Amino acid sequence: xxNAPSFLKKLQHWQVLCFLSLICFLCLxxxxxxxxxxAPPVILIQNATILTVSxxxxxxxxxxxxxxxIAEVGSSIKxxxxxxxxxxxxxxxxxxxxxxxxxxxxxxxxxEGSVSVSSMANIADVLNPxxxxxxxxxxxxxxxxxVLHGSANAIGGQTMVIKLRWGQPAxxxxxxxxxxxIKFALGENPKRTNFRIPAQTPRYPATRMGVExxxxxxxxxxxxxxxxxxxxxxxxxxxxxxxxxxxxxxxLDPLVEVLEGKRYVHAHCYREDxxxxxxxxxxxxxxxxxxxxxxxxxxxxxxxxxxxxxxASTFSDWWAYKVEAYDxxxxxxxxxxxxxxxxxxxxxxxxxxxxxxxxxxxxxKFGGLTHDEALKLVTLNPAIQxxxxxxxxSIDAGKDADLVIYNRDPLSAYAVVQKTxxxxxxxxxxxxxxxxxxxxxxxxxxxxxxxxxxxxxKPEEKKPDATVTIGQKPGEKKSExxKPEEKxxxxxxxxxxxxxxxxxxxxxxxxxx
Amino acid sequence: xxxxxxIQTRNSQRRSSLTDLCxxxxxxxxxxxxxxxxxxxxxxxxxxITHAKIFTLAGETIDDGTVVIRDSRIAAxxxxVTxxxxxxxxxxxxxxxxxxxxxxxxxMGLREIGAVSATVDTTETGSxxxxxxxxxxxxxxxxxxxxxxxxxxxxxxxxxxxxxxDSGGSQGILGGQASAIQLAGxxxxxxxxxxxxxxxxxxxxxxxxxxxxxxxxxNEKPFSEAKQEYEKNVNELTDxxxxxxxxxxxMEKSTTANFNRDVKLEALAPVIRGELPLLVFAERAREIRNxxxxxxxxxxxxxxxxxxxxxxxxxxxxxKSVPVILLPPLTLPxxxxxxxxxxxxxxxxxxxxxxxxxxASFDNSFSRRLGQNAANAVAHGLxxxxxxxxxxxxxxxxxxxxxxxxxxxxxxxxxLIVTNGDPLELTTDVRYLFIRGQLxxxxxxxxxxYEKYSKRPKPAN
Numbered sequence: 001x002x003n004a005p006s007f008l009k010k011l012q013h014w015q016v017l018c019f020l021s022l023i024c025f026l027c028l029x030x031x032x033x034x035x036x037x038x039a040p041p042v043i044l045i046q047n048a049t050i051l052t053v054s055x056x057x058x059x060x061x062x063x064x065x066x067x068x069x070i071a072e073v074g075s076s077i078k079x080x081x082x083x084x085x086x087x088x089x090x091x092x093x094x095x096x097x098x099x100x101x102x103x104x105x106x107x108x109x110x111x112e113g114s115v116s117v118s119s120m121a122n123i124a125d126v127l128n129p130x131x132x133x134x135x136x137x138x139x140x141x142x143x144x145x146x147v148l149h150g151s152a153n154a155i156g157g158q159t160m161v162i163k164l165r166w167g168q169p170a171x172x173x174x175x176x177x178x179x180x181x182i183k184f185a186l187g188e189n190p191k192r193t194n195f196r197i198p199a200q201t202p203r204y205p206a207t208r209m210g211v212e213x214x215x216x217x218x219x220x221x222x223x224x225x226x227x228x229x230x231x232x233x234x235x236x237x238x239x240x241x242x243x244x245x246x247x248x249x250x251x252l253d254p255l256v257e258v259l260e261g262k263r264y265v266h267a268h269c270y271r272e273d274x275x276x277x278x279x280x281x282x283x284x285x286x287x288x289x290x291x292x293x294x295x296x297x298x299x300x301x302x303x304x305x306x307x308x309x310x311x312a313s314t315f316s317d318w319w320a321y322k323v324e325a326y327d328x329x330x331x332x333x334x335x336x337x338x339x340x341x342x343x344x345x346x347x348x349x350x351x352x353x354x355x356x357x358x359x360x361x362x363x364x365k366f367g368g369l370t371h372d373e374a375l376k377l378v379t380l381n382p383a384i385q386x387x388x389x390x391x392x393x394s395i396d397a398g399k400d401a402d403l404v405i406y407n408r409d410p411l412s413a414y415a416v417v418q419k420t421x422x423x424x425x426x427x428x429x430x431x432x433x434x435x436x437x438x439x440x441x442x443x444x445x446x447x448x449x450x451x452x453x454x455x456x457x458k459p460e461e462k463k464p465d466a467t468v469t470i471g472q473k474p475g476e477k478k479s480e481x482x483k484p485e486e487k488x489x490x491x492x493x494x495x496x497x498x499x500x501x502x503x504x505x506x507x508x509x510x511x512x513x
Numbered sequence: 514x515x516x517x518x519x520i521q522t523r524n525s526q527r528r529s530s531l532t533d534l535c536x537x538x539x540x541x542x543x544x545x546x547x548x549x550x551x552x553x554x555x556x557x558x559x560x561x562i563t564h565a566k567i568f569t570l571a572g573e574t575i576d577d578g579t580v581v582i583r584d585s586r587i588a589a590x591x592x593x594v595t596x597x598x599x600x601x602x603x604x605x606x607x608x609x610x611x612x613x614x615x616x617x618x619x620x621m622g623l624r625e626i627g628a629v630s631a632t633v634d635t636t637e638t639g640s641x642x643x644x645x646x647x648x649x650x651x652x653x654x655x656x657x658x659x660x661x662x663x664x665x666x667x668x669x670x671x672x673x674x675x676x677x678x679d680s681g682g683s684q685g686i687l688g689g690q691a692s693a694i695q696l697a698g699x700x701x702x703x704x705x706x707x708x709x710x711x712x713x714x715x716x717x718x719x720x721x722x723x724x725x726x727x728x729x730x731x732n733e734k735p736f737s738e739a740k741q742e743y744e745k746n747v748n749e750l751t752d753x754x755x756x757x758x759x760x761x762x763x764m765e766k767s768t769t770a771n772f773n774r775d776v777k778l779e780a781l782a783p784v785i786r787g788e789l790p791l792l793v794f795a796e797r798a799r800e801i802r803n804x805x806x807x808x809x810x811x812x813x814x815x816x817x818x819x820x821x822x823x824x825x826x827x828x829x830x831x832x833k834s835v836p837v838i839l840l841p842p843l844t845l846p847x848x849x850x851x852x853x854x855x856x857x858x859x860x861x862x863x864x865x866x867x868x869x870x871x872x873a874s875f876d877n878s879f880s881r882r883l884g885q886n887a888a889n890a891v892a893h894g895l896x897x898x899x900x901x902x903x904x905x906x907x908x909x910x911x912x913x914x915x916x917x918x919x920x921x922x923x924x925x926x927x928x929l930i931v932t933n934g935d936p937l938e939l940t941t942d943v944r945y946l947f948i949r950g951q952l953x954x955x956x957x958x959x960x961x962x963y964e965k966y967s968k969r970p971k972p973a974n
Contacts, residue, residue: 132849139853194628299966319959320657320878322628331963338967351845354853358885361939367963413888413939437852444850 040068040401040424044079048088048405053095053372053380054394063093065401068423073395086405091418094375094410095394096143096402098382099353100313101266101293101346104133104145105162105173111150112157116190116204116214119182120250121157123147127170133350138164138428140354141404141417144175146346146386148293149183151268154190154205154214156183158254159266161386163402163422179387181290182254184267186211186274187324194322212277219285222255229256264290264387266313270324272300279308291385293346295336296328302339311385312336313344315352316359317366333377334367344382361411374411400424559583560952561596562931562945565605570612570906571920580610582927585950590921601952603931603945611901611936612921613667613928613948615908616880617838617873618792618818620677621658621669621694622651624877627677636674636684640746641753644780645689647671648701648708657877659957662696664881665936665943667928668706668918669694670873670908674713675794675818677876686750688713690780691792693912695928697948706926710912711792711816712784716804717746719797747807754811757781790814790912792838796847798825805833816911818873821847824859827866836911837863837870839903841879841886842893854893860903861894871908872900888937900937926950 043065050061052073062077063070079085103110107128112121127147137145143164149157161178188194191206205211228246236243257263265282269275269292282289289310292298296319298305298312305312314336319328329335336343345360347353360377363369369377383393392400401424406415420428560582567575569590579594580587588597596602625632634650651671661669674688690709698704721739723732734742760778783789793804796819805826808815817823818838823830830837839860846855863870872887874880887900909919917926930936931945946953 133845136845136853188628299963300969302966303969303972317881318878319660320626323626326626326656327962329959329962331959335963335967351843354845355843355889358889358939365940365942411939413885413937414892416892433853440850 042066042080042083043424044083045086045088045093048091048093050395051092051094051375052395053375054396065424068401070397070399070401072397088405092406092409094404095379096404097141097356097378098144099142099347099356100146100344100382100385101348102145102147104137104350105131105147111152113152116153117155117218118153118157119155119254123149123157124160127173129168129170129173134164135166137350137353138166138420139417141357141420142353143402143422144392148266151185151189154185154211155218156185158182165422166427175388179264181264181266184265186269186278187271188322208274215281218255222252222259225249225252226256226259258287266291266293268293270294270296272297275301276304296325299332299335302336302341306340311342313346316345316362330362330366333363334369337369337373342381342384343377344385345377357410358413371411559597559600561600562603562605562610566609567921568611569921570902571922582947582950585926587921587923587925587927589923605931608931608933608944610929610931612905612919613930614665614883614904616666616669616883617871617908618672618675618875619669619880620675620877621671622655623671624677625655640686642685642689643687643712644776645673647673648692648705651694651701653698653701656958658696660959661880663955663957665930666880666883667696667948670710672713674715686715686717688715693914695948697953706914706917709789711790714791714793716793716795716800717743719743757785761785784813787814790816792816792818794818796821798822801826805829805835824862827863827868830868831866837868838873839870842890843886857889857893860890864895864899869907871903871911884937885939
């Protein structure tokens with residue numbers, strides 16, 4: 001290296017640039033953060049085509065928003081004195097999109113994949129409000145996401161429903177009062193078909209037989225555990241003294257909640273046989289499967305699904321990425337709907353979530369759903385599946401003012417989100433976003449310049465390897481550490497093997513910063 | 514009887530490079546329609562699509578016109594075309610005719626089920642495989658073909674070593690030769706448009722973080738090491754080109770020169786001679802710049818593939834006439850601080866800068882999202898006509914196939930679709946589809962499963 005000073009110089013330059021750009025990403029993430037006002041304003045959206053989902057379409061209609069709720073929906077509402085008026089002439093308003101299968105806002109891996117029953121792990125513990133995908137999905141009209149654990153295990157971790165309140169701390173993300181869930185997974189992922197690491201002993205289960213037995217064994221344990229606790233509580237309530245309480249089991253507690261109907265089961269599944277298997281096991285132990293996720297062969301057993309009362313949350317047109325997805329058809333949502341299943345279309349992917357409106361539209365072409373039925377797939381139906389339909393999912397007086405304004409009919413590939421509101425606040429505004437870009441670019445340049453100067457002052461100082469030291473965020477207000485290269489997550493333990501992660505491909509091809 | 518008719522065309526192309534091909538002030542198309550034409554003994558070889566709105570992409574749209582297809586070719590297109598006797602007539606009143614769509618990067622026929630390696634023939638081992646030819650391994654029976662066809666896609670480029678979402682990205686450096694194929698045929702010979710349409714070059718990656726796919730762990734590498742590896746790869750690549758150049762020179766004198774044959778260098782020779790373009794996969798501006806510089810130095814023709822940051826080097830791409838096969842615009846931005854619509858807005862920006870580009874799915878099972886992606890670019894400012902050309906004419910031009918496909922003009926291969934609306938829109942149906950002049954079914958595995966299970970009786974219990 002001493003013999004090649006020019007090379008060294010170049011090397012440092014590259015290093016510095018890389019280092020600076022990393023810092024810059026960190027800073028800008030915070031700059032882009034929205035800062036919603038404390039009190040929700042009174043807003044009147046007027047002159048819009050309102051797709052209520054619950055009671056048809058109102059042409060040239062208005063929506064009055066007060067205290068974060070929809071106060072009134074109709075064709076002639078006068079603006080109250082202090083109301084902000086959004087003129088949506090020529091535009092379309094729909095209820096906020098609800099993504100029933102998401103992995104955004106999760107810090108690190110979504111899988112605790114070391115064991116086949118990881119019910120003790122909880123997504124709520126790793127919520128990351130600074131995940132830029134929250135903002136990107138918000139810009140795609142998503143207001144609510146069912147944030148799920150991965151599918152590496154037959155019984156996975158605990159899950160939660162969030163609102164995409166970008167700019168708010170983690171504590172403000174959870175959907176108040178939403179029933180928590182737990183992820184189950186059947187088929188190739190929990191049996192690790194596509195994830196075997198050479199020279200590692202395969203984890204049990206390795207077959208669909210074993211997947212069933214893993215679930216049955218866990219619920220057999222949970223049932224006994226519940227009995228022990230029930231007996232203890234009964235005796236304790238009867239006034240018996242000096243009782244020793246049963247030992248708490250953090251793995252079984254969530255399963256007891258499932259048995260008691262206090263926690264929803266969201267079960268990743270593909271093949272018809274495994275779908276029926278889970279419905280039988282649920283019947284055996286007396287719990288309900290709230291949603292079947294992916295459920296790509298759901299169309300083969302739609303009547304059985306309908307009879308069980310489980311909802312089905314599927315993809316629009318993904319297929320052939322693995323054997324159990326080879327019989328997937330884009331008619332799945334429509335066919336199950338026709339057989340009486342409550343169906344939603346989900347994303348499982350931050351990118352897919354940015355155009356769920358378009359994905360829902362495909363079921364009009366494949367299977368002939370009506371415009372209203374198609375729109376329900378990403379609004380009212382996922383709300384019903386998540387048990388939050390009293391609060392969200394349609395445009396009705398009294399519901400949360402979670403709304404999306406499009407420049408045209410949202411069931412088109414040409415529709416662009418103009419504004420996304422949550423609880424009556426504008427969390428995404430396309431005009432505002434575009435208007436702010438020059439300032440953000442300027443600030444980025446200034447920061448780069450500043451860092452460059454600082455680096456030039458000490459040219460002799462040896463620079464650390466940029467990839468090793470990411471460094472602290474200068475002036476960072478958030479406490480959580482955020483690594484800019486964290487996304488896309490490795491497709492290992494994630495369901496990413498399970499789905500197209502466009503951005504993953506890009507980064508692999510794109511290389512380092 | 515001969516009918517003469519004229520179509521007035523206007524040079525509405527944005528790109529100067531197109532003008533050579535597309536400037537026709539007035540075209541007179543002569544179509545020889547013989548009344549004594551013998552009907553072929555088998556399937557009708559002559560079709561007439563009548564009363565259709567025809568988007569020729571070679572001039573003005575015809576509001577009420579006829580397309581005549583004879584054997585594998587378009588025999589006539591126009592407002593006043595006489596239907597030949599014996600022709601099978603498709604009354605397309607209320608319908609629209611377009612050239613079939615062209616997906617510029619896929620792994621069609623090379624990968625059936627991503628997770629099952631036995632069904633995957635996309636990528637050879639080793640980094641330099643210029644002699645690998647995609648068409649060799651394209652399975653004509655792939656279920657992806659009819660599924661993709663149903664979306665109105667009639668031609669694709671089957672590209673080796675080009676990734677796809679379930680493959681972990683593109684691999685190798687010289688990945689092999691991409692083949693242009695039509696999506697119907699009993700054998701690959703039926704399907705082939707061009708066996709060797711481009712040589713794949715995955716521009717060496719500058720990676721400090723890599724995913725080891727055998728252990729699913731992420732390995733970090735010091736910057737200096739990554740740089741060294743990058744330079745080693747570029748040097749090795751340069752060396753391949755130098756050797757191929759010398760080999761090519763020796764080949765030219767093959768009657769006199771004494772040299773050992775080498776199939777890999779021989780495969781590179783057409784690139785060196787400027788006959789075969791390099792399809793260079795690169796995303797970052799720095800990589801694109803380096804690749805352009807390399808191709809210029811080697812005097813080879815470059816087509817950029819991917820180009821997530823093509824907008825940053827648009828002036829360079831225009832000045833060097835490098836066309837781009839763009840990542841799907843719905844792809845999320847590379848960096849956190851990029852605008853959320855960075856890739857959605859890119860096509861409009863490139864079009865305004867006169868950079869020629871085509872859209873592609875870069876995948877198999879998502880090939881049918883080609884139109885959706887193009888439409889999303891329109892929603893973010895790309896003129897509609899440009900989007901349509903970027904999935905028909907432009908790919909044909911970029912891969913040197915514009916004399917065969919890409920527009921509806923007399924003499925071109927009859928690869929066309931009859932739809933009930935805009936072929937880029939989500940809800941549009943393809944009513945009729947022609948490939949090589951054959952009325953080709955849009956039925957597929959998925960539709961068959963739908964029909965089968967729609968008829969399933971209610972279970973007894």
